[in-house]
Amino acid sequence: MVPIKSQFEQSCNYLALKELGVNRSEDLKVGKLKSWLYSNDIVDISFKDETDLLIEMVLNT
Incomplete structure (x- = not known):
């Protein structure tokens, strides 16, 4: 990963x-x-699937 300079x-x-x-x-x-x-x-990154929770939060807002 190489960041683009001057980009926050x-x-x-x-x-x-x-x-x-x-x-x-x-x-x-x-x-x-x-x-x-x-x-x-090799970096093994596993993110928890919180799709249903996010959809529920959006629909209840």
Whole structure:
């Protein structure tokens, strides 16, 4: 993950993914890109499905 510079939302996404353990960099230097491409780091992220709860909240508002 490489955030677009000067974009607040990108900076927020960068920090959130950092907390989840996702590989990230602030630039696209060749060495970092090669390291990422050849790494076997896989982050298993499982989010709880709260679709029904969200729909219920929207309908009750």
